[in-house]
Amino acid sequence: xxxxxxxxxxxxxxxxxxxxxxxxxxxxxxxxxxxxxxxxxxxxxxxxxxxxxxxxxxxxxxxxxxxxxxxxxxxxxxxxxxxxxxxxxxxxxxxxxxxxxxxxxxxxxxxxxxxxxxxxxxxxxxxxxxxxxxxxxxxxxxxxxxxxxxxxxxxxxxxxxxxxxxxxxxxxxxxxxxxxxxxxxxxxxxxxxxx
Amino acid sequence: xxxxxxxxxxxxxxxxxxxxxxxxxxxxxxxxxxxxxxxxxxxxxxxxxxxxxxxxxxxxxxxxxxxxxxxxxxxxxxxxxxxxxxxxxxxxxxxxxxxxxxxxxxxxxxxxxxxxxxxxxxxxxxxxxxxxxxxxxxxxxxxxxxxxxxxxxxxxxxxxxxxxxxxxxxxxxxxxxxxxxxxxxxxxxxxxxxxxxxxxxxxxxxxxxxxxxxxxxxxxxxxxxxxxxxxxxxxxxxxxxxxxxxxxxxxxxxxxxxxxxxxxxxxxxxxxxxxxxxxxxxxxxxxxxxxxxxxxxxxxxxxxxxxxxxxxxxxxxxxxxxxxxxxxxxxxxxxxxxxxxxxxxxxxxxxxxxxxxxxxxxxxxxxxxxxxxxxxxxxxxxxxxxxxxxxxxxxxxxxxxxxxxxxxxxxxxxxxxxxxxxxxxxxxx
Numbered sequence: 001x002x003x004x005x006x007x008x009x010x011x012x013x014x015x016x017x018x019x020x021x022x023x024x025x026x027x028x029x030x031x032x033x034x035x036x037x038x039x040x041x042x043x044x045x046x047x048x049x050x051x052x053x054x055x056x057x058x059x060x061x062x063x064x065x066x067x068x069x070x071x072x073x074x075x076x077x078x079x080x081x082x083x084x085x086x087x088x089x090x091x092x093x094x095x096x097x098x099x100x101x102x103x104x105x106x107x108x109x110x111x112x113x114x115x116x117x118x119x120x121x122x123x124x125x126x127x128x129x130x131x132x133x134x135x136x137x138x139x140x141x142x143x144x145x146x147x148x149x150x151x152x153x154x155x156x157x158x159x160x161x162x163x164x165x166x167x168x169x170x171x172x173x174x175x176x177x178x179x180x181x182x183x184x185x186x187x188x189x190x191x192x193x194x195x
Numbered sequence: 196x197x198x199x200x201x202x203x204x205x206x207x208x209x210x211x212x213x214x215x216x217x218x219x220x221x222x223x224x225x226x227x228x229x230x231x232x233x234x235x236x237x238x239x240x241x242x243x244x245x246x247x248x249x250x251x252x253x254x255x256x257x258x259x260x261x262x263x264x265x266x267x268x269x270x271x272x273x274x275x276x277x278x279x280x281x282x283x284x285x286x287x288x289x290x291x292x293x294x295x296x297x298x299x300x301x302x303x304x305x306x307x308x309x310x311x312x313x314x315x316x317x318x319x320x321x322x323x324x325x326x327x328x329x330x331x332x333x334x335x336x337x338x339x340x341x342x343x344x345x346x347x348x349x350x351x352x353x354x355x356x357x358x359x360x361x362x363x364x365x366x367x368x369x370x371x372x373x374x375x376x377x378x379x380x381x382x383x384x385x386x387x388x389x390x391x392x393x394x395x396x397x398x399x400x401x402x403x404x405x406x407x408x409x410x411x412x413x414x415x416x417x418x419x420x421x422x423x424x425x426x427x428x429x430x431x432x433x434x435x436x437x438x439x440x441x442x443x444x445x446x447x448x449x450x451x452x453x454x455x456x457x458x459x460x461x462x463x464x465x466x467x468x469x470x471x472x473x474x475x476x477x478x479x480x481x482x483x484x485x486x487x488x489x490x491x492x493x494x495x496x497x498x499x500x501x502x503x504x505x506x507x508x509x510x511x512x513x514x515x516x517x518x519x520x521x522x523x524x525x526x527x528x529x530x531x532x533x534x535x536x537x538x539x540x541x542x543x544x545x546x547x548x549x550x551x552x553x554x555x556x557x558x559x560x561x562x563x564x565x566x567x568x569x570x571x572x573x574x575x576x577x578x579x580x581x582x583x584x585x586x587x588x589x590x591x592x593x594x595x596x597x598x599x600x601x602x603x604x605x606x607x608x609x610x611x612x613x614x615x616x617x618x619x620x621x622x623x624x
Contacts, residue, residue: 034444041451048286052261057283 064194069125077142079130082181082193086130088142096165097123099152103164110176114166117180127191128167129181132156134174139163154178198417200429202230227414233432234439235420237608243446244308249406250447251301256399258294266346268392270385273348274473292462298340299465300454302488305333314547316535317419323527324412330523332405339398340486342391349470350480356383358483365513382476422607423535424600431604482564490561491554492516497565498577515577522584529584532592534600542595546587553579
């Protein structure tokens with residue numbers, strides 16, 4: 001704050017301060033150091049304030065679901081929940097498998113084979129998350145009697161997306177296939193979804 | 196609203212000039228806490244505590260908003276939701292402890308701020324409005340803190356709500372109806388918890404609003420100073436920025452250090468373990484006490500153990516407790532001494548010291564069990580508290596012979612440094 005008409009800033013020594021003798025100026029160094037320290041401190045404080053909004057431990061504890069397949073008959077499908085979202089478990093018939101395999105990759109918006117979407121040796125078990133990849137509605141077709149769309153898979157009533165028997169997007173606004181969650185067969189009839 | 200020599204805001208770049216011409220917000224900030232606010236050059240570290248109170252309020256609002264994202268104001272699950280915050284929510288333990296410790300830190304800082312005002316006569320003309328608004332803020336803080344303490348729905352929460360709302364039942368005739376209306380039931384319950392949560396969220400913003408008025412009122416005459424002598428000219432002041440932003444920065448650093456030590460090493464030290472027991476309407480804890488910052492007032496409440504005149508003891512206690520705070524509204528007129536700073540008031544200074552001791556004794560009694568020894572000590576201390584303001588202060592403010600005041604702030608500063616105003620003009624040339 002020193003200026004021509006106020007040569008001695010209040011509270012400072014009347015000794016002349018030789019700026020050119022110090023490079024960088026001591027005051028600048030202290031200034032930068034203090035602001036940098038405060039900035040790092042503020043960043044550290046912001047971290048928990050942001051992270052508290054991530055899923056809490058009790059939510060993450062519910063992040064795996066076990067499905068017993070022994071009760072599901074061929075051609076039948078069940079809807080259960082995984083991470084608070086509908087989970088479609090469908091026992092595909094031989095006809096549905098054949099239909100899915102017959103589709104050329106070039107016809108697909110999000111090319112994936114049925115093999116890629118199921119586990120080895122369990123090609124008849126199609127497990128997908130029942131949330132339309134367009135805007136998040138639950139597609140119809142997992143329950144008996146519900147419309148399954150032109151391709152015999154799933155039909156989303158919100159904006160008309162149609163999925164085939166491998167739950168791949170075929171028609172409508174959805175960009176990608178119904179997602180396949182991470183899962184594993186813990187025995188021949190038990191599937192553990194999530195990790 | 197400021198001294199004529201205050202720096203004028205000059206926008207440094209065209210964007211700021213554009214903004215300033217349309218919405219002079221940068222100018223407002225510059226004049227309030229920037230280089231445009233001239234402040235007496237001799238403020239000591241006690242003058243940090245206003246800014247520290249602002250920092251403490253900010254911490255409470257930020258952590259509080261975040262905690263409200265996880266808390267459930269329902270008597271069945273409120274306690275569990277607090278445990279959920281402590282155990283499950285990411286960094287939830289840190290945020291809740293910061294909020295609980297932060298309340299104590301806020302009160303520590305505000306008490307020092309109030310005692311600073313009491314000692315240096317900051318409540319005197321022309322700053323009475325600053326003081327009155329400050330007392331309003333203090334009352335709002337007490338209401339907010341009380342309602343916040345109810346939210347975890349532990350034993351102390353429940354019985355605190357029972358006792359505090361019980362104050363209102365002391366009002367003759369309508370008291371019991373008022374209490375039932377406040378609680379929304381015959382005992383604290385779901386309805387009480389929900390309204391307390393709603394108001395606990397609202398009041399901090401009301402406090403923030405009154406703080407703006409508090410600062411506005413302060414900036415009309417400008418800040419007081421340790422000598423209590425008015426600013427006479429430019430040589431008596433320095434711009435708020437960078438001088439006091441830097442000094443306050445040091446204060447904030449120390450404050451955060453102390454805060455962190457309590458937060459990380461003794462987060463429950465200032466609380467009460469009984470509040471980790473879920474609320475039980477059928478069992479009162481053996482030793483029920485409010486949070487430490489209410490102890491002096493709690494001691495005054497308990498001081499009346501006998502009916503006096505035709506008024507029952509219960510009503511006396513409540514009246515005395517409220518009066519002990521409402522009294523502060525009249526302080527600017529109770530103390531009629533023209534000298535502001537306690538530094539130049541030898542008799543006042545002694546009694547100020549005794550008042551602090553008295554309030555500490557009151558606090559000690561209020562935090563102790565209601566056994567005869569503590570009650571009698573509390574009664575004596577309570578009598579002295581009122582005597583200080585109603586008898587001692589009016590007398591000493593009329594009879595005391597103050598020490599000679601310095602002619603100006605600059606003179607006082609230079610005398611302390613062993614120089615004289617003449618030296619400084621010499622050196623300036």
